[in-house]
Amino acid sequence: MTSIPAAASLVTDATxxxxxxxxxxxxxxxxxxxxxxASMVVVLFILMAIFAPWLAPHDPNETDLLRRLQVPxxxxxxxxxxxxxxxxxxxxxxxxxxxxxxxxxxxxxTVIFVATAIGVVAGLLAGYLRGWVDAVISRLVxxxxxxPYLLFAIGLMATMGPGLQNIILALAYKEWVIPCRLVRGxxxxxxxxxxxxxxxAVGASSFYIMAREILPNILSSVIVVSTLxxxxxxxxxxxxxxxxxxxxxxxxxxxxxxxxxxxxxxxxWWVSTFSGFAILMLVLAxxxxxxxxxxxxDPRLRD
Amino acid sequence: MTGNLLEVHNxxxxxERPRSLARRLLGExxxxxxxxxxxxxxxxxxxxxxLIGESGCGxxxxxxxxxxxVEPSSGKTVFDGVDLSQIxxxxxxxxxxRLQIVFQDPYASLNxxxxxxxxxxxxxxxHGDGSDGxxxxxxxxxxxRVGFRDDQFDLYPHxxxxxxxxxxxIARALVSHPQLVICDEPVSALDVSIKAQIxxxxxxxxxxxxxxxxxxxxxxxxxxxxxxxxxxxxxGEIVEIGSTHDIINHPQHPYTKALLSAVPRLVAGARQARQxxxxxxxxxxxxxxxxKFHTRCPKAEPSCVGTTQQLKPVLSxxxxxxxxxxxxxxxx
Amino acid sequence: MQxxxxxxxxxxxxxxxxxxxxxxxxxxPAGVLRAVQDLSLDVMPGECVGxxxxxxxxxxxxxASVMGxxxxxxxxxxxxxxxxxxxxxxxxxxxxxxVRGKRMAMTMQDALTALNPSMTVxxxxxxxxxxxxxxxxxxARWGKNAKAYKRAVExxxxxxIPSAAKRLRDYPHxxxxxxxxxxxxxxxxxxxxxLLIADEPTTALDVTIQAQVLxxxxxxxxxxxxxxxxxxxxxxxxxxxCDRVVVMYAGQVVESGPTSEIIGQALHPYTRGLLAATPxxxxxxxxxxxxxxxxxxxxxxPRQCHFYSRCQQRADACLSEIALSEPDVWRQxxxxxxxxxxxx
Numbered sequence: 001m002t003s004i005p006a007a008a009s010l011v012t013d014a015t016x017x018x019x020x021x022x023x024x025x026x027x028x029x030x031x032x033x034x035x036x037x038a039s040m041v042v043v044l045f046i047l048m049a050i051f052a053p054w055l056a057p058h059d060p061n062e063t064d065l066l067r068r069l070q071v072p073x074x075x076x077x078x079x080x081x082x083x084x085x086x087x088x089x090x091x092x093x094x095x096x097x098x099x100x101x102x103x104x105x106x107x108x109x110t111v112i113f114v115a116t117a118i119g120v121v122a123g124l125l126a127g128y129l130r131g132w133v134d135a136v137i138s139r140l141v142x143x144x145x146x147x148p149y150l151l152f153a154i155g156l157m158a159t160m161g162p163g164l165q166n167i168i169l170a171l172a173y174k175e176w177v178i179p180c181r182l183v184r185g186x187x188x189x190x191x192x193x194x195x196x197x198x199x200x201a202v203g204a205s206s207f208y209i210m211a212r213e214i215l216p217n218i219l220s221s222v223i224v225v226s227t228l229x230x231x232x233x234x235x236x237x238x239x240x241x242x243x244x245x246x247x248x249x250x251x252x253x254x255x256x257x258x259x260x261x262x263x264x265x266x267x268x269w270w271v272s273t274f275s276g277f278a279i280l281m282l283v284l285a286x287x288x289x290x291x292x293x294x295x296x297x298d299p300r301l302r303d
Numbered sequence: 304m305t306g307n308l309l310e311v312h313n314x315x316x317x318x319e320r321p322r323s324l325a326r327r328l329l330g331e332x333x334x335x336x337x338x339x340x341x342x343x344x345x346x347x348x349x350x351x352x353x354l355i356g357e358s359g360c361g362x363x364x365x366x367x368x369x370x371x372x373v374e375p376s377s378g379k380t381v382f383d384g385v386d387l388s389q390i391x392x393x394x395x396x397x398x399x400x401r402l403q404i405v406f407q408d409p410y411a412s413l414n415x416x417x418x419x420x421x422x423x424x425x426x427x428x429x430h431g432d433g434s435d436g437x438x439x440x441x442x443x444x445x446x447x448r449v450g451f452r453d454d455q456f457d458l459y460p461h462x463x464x465x466x467x468x469x470x471x472x473i474a475r476a477l478v479s480h481p482q483l484v485i486c487d488e489p490v491s492a493l494d495v496s497i498k499a500q501i502x503x504x505x506x507x508x509x510x511x512x513x514x515x516x517x518x519x520x521x522x523x524x525x526x527x528x529x530x531x532x533x534x535x536x537x538x539g540e541i542v543e544i545g546s547t548h549d550i551i552n553h554p555q556h557p558y559t560k561a562l563l564s565a566v567p568r569l570v571a572g573a574r575q576a577r578q579x580x581x582x583x584x585x586x587x588x589x590x591x592x593x594x595k596f597h598t599r600c601p602k603a604e605p606s607c608v609g610t611t612q613q614l615k616p617v618l619s620x621x622x623x624x625x626x627x628x629x630x631x632x633x634x635x
Numbered sequence: 636m637q638x639x640x641x642x643x644x645x646x647x648x649x650x651x652x653x654x655x656x657x658x659x660x661x662x663x664p665a666g667v668l669r670a671v672q673d674l675s676l677d678v679m680p681g682e683c684v685g686x687x688x689x690x691x692x693x694x695x696x697x698x699a700s701v702m703g704x705x706x707x708x709x710x711x712x713x714x715x716x717x718x719x720x721x722x723x724x725x726x727x728x729x730x731x732x733x734v735r736g737k738r739m740a741m742t743m744q745d746a747l748t749a750l751n752p753s754m755t756v757x758x759x760x761x762x763x764x765x766x767x768x769x770x771x772x773x774x775a776r777w778g779k780n781a782k783a784y785k786r787a788v789e790x791x792x793x794x795x796i797p798s799a800a801k802r803l804r805d806y807p808h809x810x811x812x813x814x815x816x817x818x819x820x821x822x823x824x825x826x827x828x829x830l831l832i833a834d835e836p837t838t839a840l841d842v843t844i845q846a847q848v849l850x851x852x853x854x855x856x857x858x859x860x861x862x863x864x865x866x867x868x869x870x871x872x873x874x875x876x877c878d879r880v881v882v883m884y885a886g887q888v889v890e891s892g893p894t895s896e897i898i899g900q901a902l903h904p905y906t907r908g909l910l911a912a913t914p915x916x917x918x919x920x921x922x923x924x925x926x927x928x929x930x931x932x933x934x935x936x937p938r939q940c941h942f943y944s945r946c947q948q949r950a951d952a953c954l955s956e957i958a959l960s961e962p963d964v965w966r967q968x969x970x971x972x973x974x975x976x977x978x979x
Contacts, residue, residue, distance in 0.1 A: 018457045021415055194412035198475065201372055202426045203399035216416040357841035358812075464929055494689035495868060499912035499925035521842065524871075524914040528923055551919060565846035567871035568917045569910070571895035574875065579850050580843045583811050 025220070028296040035292020041285035049101040056095035057081060061250045064090035069268040085270045087260055093271060096252045097278050103164075103253040104282070108234040110168050115175035116226050122176065123183025124210045128191055138184075141177045149174055150239060157245040167246055171233055182225055186218040220297035227290040231283040238279055254279050308483055308515050309346040309369070314339050314378035316361075316368050336587045338364040340539040341378070343614075346483070351509070351516040353530030353547065355523055355562070359587055360536040362519045366485040369517070370402055371395060383482065400430040403476040407488035409468035413460040419446065419471050420456040426479040445474045449504060466497035470504065477508060485517045490525065502529060523566050527551050532622075535559045538587065538595040541614060545623030555625040557600045594627070602629055649720075650677035651830055651862045652701070652739075657714030659693070659700045662707075666935040670696045672886045674714070675959065675967075678830065683856060683863040685873030685894070687909075688883035691930045694866050697883075698832045702741055703731045719829060737767035740823035744835035746815030750807040756818055757803040760787040760825060767826040790821040795851060813844035817851065824855065831856070832864045837872065849876055870913055874898055882906045885941035886933055888959065892966040902968045904946045940970070948972050 029035055048055060058081075067090035071078045078085065084093040126137040156170040190196055191214070199213050238255030240246035247253045254275045261272030316339040339361045346352045354362045367373040369380050371387060380387040382402060387395065403426075406412035413422055420442060427438040446456060449470040460468055469489060476484055486505065490498040502525065509516060520526050526533060527547055534544040535556065543556040554560045564578040582599045585591055591598050597607040612626040657674040660667050671693040678684050688694040700711050703723065716723040718739060723731065735741075743749035751759060764771060764783045771782050791799035794817040807815055816836060823831055833852065837845035853876060856863050865877055873880050874894060881891040882903065890903040901907045908926040915921055928945035938956040943949050952971055959967045 016458065016462060018418065018459065019462060020418075020459055021461065194406045194408055195414045197367075197372060198404075198406060198412055198472075199414075199425065201370060201399065201404050202475070202479075203396045203429050204425065213414055217414070357843060466929065494930075495870075495909060496689060496912050496926040497929070499914075499923050500927075502914075502923065503925050523842065524916040527916050527919050528914040547919070551916060561843060563916065565843045566916050567845075567849075567869065567875050569871045569874050569898060569913060569915050570917065571874050571898050573853070577846065577850070579846050583813060583844070584841075 025296045029292055032292045032295060035289055035296070038285045038288035038292065041281065042289055045101055045282050045285070046105060048098055049105045052098050052102055056092075056098040057083075058092040058095045060091060060095040060099040060252060062091060066090065069264065072270050084274050085268070087257075087271045088264060088268065093257075093274060096257060097254070097275060100252045100254045100257055100275065101278065101282075103247055103251060104234050104237060104255075104279070107164070107167060107171070107237045107253070108230045111171045111175055111233045111237075112226050112230050114168070114172045115229075116179045116222065118172075119176040119179030120183050120215070120222060123180040124187055124215065126180070127184040127187025128206060128210050128214065130188075134184075137180070141180055144174050144177050147174065150236065153236065153240060154243065154245060157240065162245060162248045164247065164251075167237060167240065170240075171236060175229065175233065178229060179222055179226060182221060183218055186221060187214055190214050190217060220293075224290055224294045224297065227286060227293060231286040231290075234279065234283060234286075306347050307345045308348045308383055309517075310381040311342060311344050311365075311369060312379050312381070314342045314365065314368055314380065315376045316364055316373060317376045334588050337539050337590060338587070339368060339375070342536075342539070342541055344534055344541060344544060346515060346517060349513065349515055350531040351518055351529055353526035353533040354517060354519040354536060355521065355526050355533060356536035357521055357562075357584065359538065359584055361539040362536050363487055364539075365536070366404065366487050366517060366519050370399075370404055370485060372404070397430070400426065400479040401482045402485075403479070403481040403483070404485045404487060405469075405472050405476045405489045407491055409465045409472065409492060412472050413468055415460055418457045418459055419451070419463075419474075422460070422471060423475045423478050426475065430479050442478060445478045446471075448508075449474045464497075466493055466501060469493065469501050473501075473504065473508070477512065477514075480512065481514070483515045483517070485519065487519045488521070489518075491520065491522065498525070505529070523551075523562065535562065538585070538590055540595060540612075540626065542596065542612075542626045543624065544614070549623045553623075555623065556596075556627045557602050557629075558596050561599075561601075596627075604629065648679055651680045651719055652678040652864075653715075653717040654697075654701065655715040655717075657697060657700060657716065658712040659696055659705060659709060660712045661709045663934060668934045669712075669936065670709070670886055670933060671700065673959075674883075674888055676881050676888065676891060678862050678864060680829075680862055681860055682878045683865060683876055685877030685880045686864060686866045686883060687868065687870055687873050687880060689868055689930065691885055691933065692883040693886040694883050695834055698741065698834065698864060698866060702735055702739065702832065733767075736763055736828075737826045738828050739830045739832070740826070740828040741832040741834060742816070742819045742823045742836055744838055746812065746819050746839075747807060749819060750815060752807055755804050755806055756791070756810075757784075757787060759818075760790060760803070760822055763822050763825045786825065790825050791818070793824070793855070794818070794821045795847075796821075811844075812840055813848060816840060816844075816848050820848075820852065820855070824859070824861075827859060828861065830862045830864070832866070834866045835868070836865070838867065838869070845872075852876070870898075870909060871915075882909070885930055885936075887941055887969060888967065889942065889969045890967065896966065903942075903970050904948055904972075905942050908945075 064086075067082065067086045069088060070082055070086040070090070072085040073080050073083045082092050082094070084097070086092055087096070122137050126134040152174055153170045156173060157166060160166040160170065196209060196213050199209050204213070237246055237253060238258065241253045241255030242259040244259065246255055249256070257275035258272045261268065261275065265272055318336040318338055320334040320336070342361070342365055344352070354365065356362045364373060368375045371380075375388070382398065385398070387398065390398070423446060424438065424442045427433070427441060431438045431441070433441065443453065443456065447453065451470070460471065463471070473489070489505070490501050493501060505516070506529065508514065518526055518529055530547050532545065533547050533550040534541050535550065535558065536542065537558050543550065543554065543559045550559060551563065554563055561578050561580045565580070568574065578601070580599050585595070585598055593609045594600070594607045594612045597603040600607065606628070610628065612628060614624045614626045655675045657671055658669065659671040660669050674693070674697050676684065686694045686697070696705070699705055701716055701718075701723065705711055711724065714724075718734065721734070723734070726734065761783050764786050765779070766772075768783070768786065771779055771786065774782055787803060788799050791803065796802055796814060796817060807818070810818065820836075836852065837848050840848060849872065852863070855861070865873065867873060877894055879892065880894050880897040882889050882897065882905065884905045890897065890901065890906045897906060898910065901910055905926070911924040912926055914923045926945055931941065931944060940946070940949070940953040940957045943953050946953070950972070957969050957971060959969050
């Protein structure tokens with residue numbers, strides 16, 4: 001008769017490596033080919049923005065009236081040195097698009113970064129502390145949400161005047177309510193979960209609980225929503241620039257490029273089209289990556 | 304100075320449903336849930352007090368109210384001579400090292416983003432006066448004691464089974480060497496064979512560390528095995544309290560009798576003298592007047608509707624108290 | 636309530652449900668999980684068979700397989716399931732649907748998720764009645780709904796729901812847990828099935844409500860002459876309600892037999908361990924002894940005794956595949972040592 005060793009009455013699993021939920025999510029993301037492909041595209045765009053000075057064949061602001069509305073390379077009269085043709089002032093479209101990515105991505109990322117930072121803090125405070133803090137923040141959120149986004153932004157820009165800083169402010173003004181609402185809801189739910197109660201039972205301060213118990217567990221939803229919103233903000237900025245109250249010439253953003261091309265859409269269709277196409281590609285790639293992130297963080301078949 | 308580690312005097316907890324401004328202006332009455340309706344009891348040093356009852360009786364709320372995880376509406380809790388309702392938040396924080404709780408749900412009671420070492424280290428980080436190295440050693444010791452190997456300390460909760468997770472919860476409760484531990488249904492979510500392992504562990508740790516337990520559960524058989532004394536709760540009140548032997552073998556209150564009668568026995572064949580209670584639990588929003596049990600009591604009389612019952616000692620032994628004016632044992 | 640062993644094979648009735656060698660598997664990324672292996676049992680007409688097991692024992696999966704509810708990545712890999720003379724595995728989906736709900740019904744553990752929260756109780760009862768109740772299905776169109784409605788009210792009254800007619804129009808969330816369980820029972824019994832499979836009917840309920848529901852199930856069973864399979868982890872419930880017990884561990888039947896024999900003279904080390912680990916309110920002095928270890932993972936599990944890692948009496952001979960002791964499904968043990976140790 002073999003007797004059981006004493007330790008076998010306790011935990012008997014074979015040794016396994018530590019697997020934090022983060023690592024598990026990363027593994028799931030890696031195995032999703034669509035998401036990986038889309039995020040490669042996003043990375044490429046970002047690299048394009050960073051290395052614009054080296055990638056762009058020409059100075060985006062260099063005008064050459066002789067090349068007014070020069071056709072793209074595959075049409076008759078096009079040249080390889082100006083592959084996507086030129087705009088009404090003879091500026092190389094490809095270079096303008098490459099430099100334009102800087103503006104769009106920078107604005108998108110900054111607005112979301114600022115909005116998420118504010119929104120997460122506000123949401124945590126409102127959701128965890130409740131009471132008058134929640135009442136004030138929620139009313140503010142409700143009021144801001146009542147304004148239509150674009151009109152609000154237009155109004156702000158009209159009052160503040162043009163400029164990069166002002167665009168970021170105008171867009172962030174309302175954007176923070178999105179993460180705030182999300183974080184508030186999730187915080188209110190997590191507040192009652194037993195591991196948060198356990199932290200209270202052990203004597204942890206509210207600050208510690210918000211920062212170390214709740215925040216890490218809602219970050220995945222925040223990341224998913226924020227990445228989706230970047231795409232949204234890029235389009236908004238493009239809309240503002242299209243309307244003429246976004247970035248001012250000579251700085252090119254994709255939106256302003258589309259606007260420029262409007263006037264001669266029949267003679268020089270490539271200006272609006274390729275700029276619009278750039279917006280489309282980046283937004284699509286961001287959306288697909290975001291879906292992939294969501295599936296990676298929260299698979300339905302989790303135990 | 305009594306031998307009581309804990310005394311609870313008339314603890315009351317009401318939960319009010321928030322009303323909108325409009326309703327308040329219209330003068331609509333509040334909807335209040337009377338979770339605890341004046342509970343008094345004591346727990347002696349080194350004993351295990353069992354708290355039994357069904358859903359909505361308030362046993363979990365009582366445990367949390369004692370710990371001030373939920374603030375009592377009124378009443379006082381005296382722990383080791385200190386009135387917990389009177390002390391400052393900073394003092395209460397320090398007290399928490401001595402009053403701990405083990406939770407019911409092994410899946411929800413551990414932060415999924417922290418390793419088990421981090422989870423169990425938290426109490427020491429907040430209360431420990433040792434150095435980092437000493438704290439680390441203390442955490443490792445308690446984890447080893449509850450059954451983990453040292454190569455498992457950095458794993459995450461989802462890598463463990465339900466029974467193992469409860470061990471982590473127990474380690475977290477005990478790492479700061481508390482005096483009183485409230486076990487809130489610690490084995491309800493576990494399989495039978497694992498339940499027995501955890502109960503054995505809890506019993507061993509109690510003896511080893513000289514702990515006092517309040518064991519809250521709806522599983523009467525388990526409580527019967529672990530507890531020295533048992534308190535039976537119904538709709539926010541204690542209806543009977545006494546030694547385990549007396550409560551299980553000589554219950555006085557009609558509810559206790561029905562409860563014990565309802566527990567299935569591990570004996571083949573249907574039982575004949577089974578007492579089945581009629582009806583459902585009354586809504587906690589509109590509790591019955593007088594004796595809260597009168598709507599389902601087989602012995603109810605018209606007088607029960609009007610009079611609120613008080614706990615009175617039973618004649619046979621002063622250690623057993625019943626809140627029923629009609630119970631068999633005559634009262635002192 | 637005890638059904639004693641019949642004297643000879645000829646006197647024995649035909650079982651209402653007969654399972655032989657059932658194997659159900661799930662394909663997981665890590666390998667094949669054999670959730671049920673070689674399950675064989677009979678349910679006689681009018682008797683109540685208890686299936687006892689912990690998580691991972693395969694008790695729920697077994698009867699989901701019988702009801703034809705296993706979907707990919709799971710599949711019934713082998714075995715024979717004969718219900719009232721019909722081979723269930725050979726039935727078409729449509730025929731199976733006719734059997735399910737009408738002659739064989741199942742109730743689930745969590746009534747709140749098993750009942751449709753957006754349909755009233757009336758709608759859910761009528762759904763079953765209009766689909767399966769032969770008299771009503773075949774009656775004239777204009778009278779059908781009225782008859783079905785009357786039947787629905789009868790069913791609710793039968794299970795003890797007060798003000799049945801009024802409450803028909805309520806939604807599941809408006810009832811308490813015990814009431815919901817009764818509604819599920821009413822739906823299951825609406826067409827007077829021959830066999831009721833109750834999967835953990837009282838696990839989520841308070842003990843006094845549990846007593847009410849078990850009493851109800853017991854009396855209905857006797858009244859309707861129905862057979863029942865009661866799946867639970869609670870040995871005491873099985874002791875009081877069931878004529879025979881089947882004990883499952885890690886996907887296999889490890890022991891089965893009449894209730895009094897299983898409780899009084901358990902042969903398999905797991906059954907004995909389970910009995911020793913169950914605290915008894917009727918005998919507080921009896922020590923509670925845990926079973927060491929945990930249930931092994933059933934993915935790519937080697938062909939040996941499943942209980943080996945936790946057994947106090949294990950030997951090297953246990954490292955091979957163990958079969959059930961008797962081909963007869965009346966009293967079985969899956970343990971090579973039990974033959975020699977047939978004593979209390």
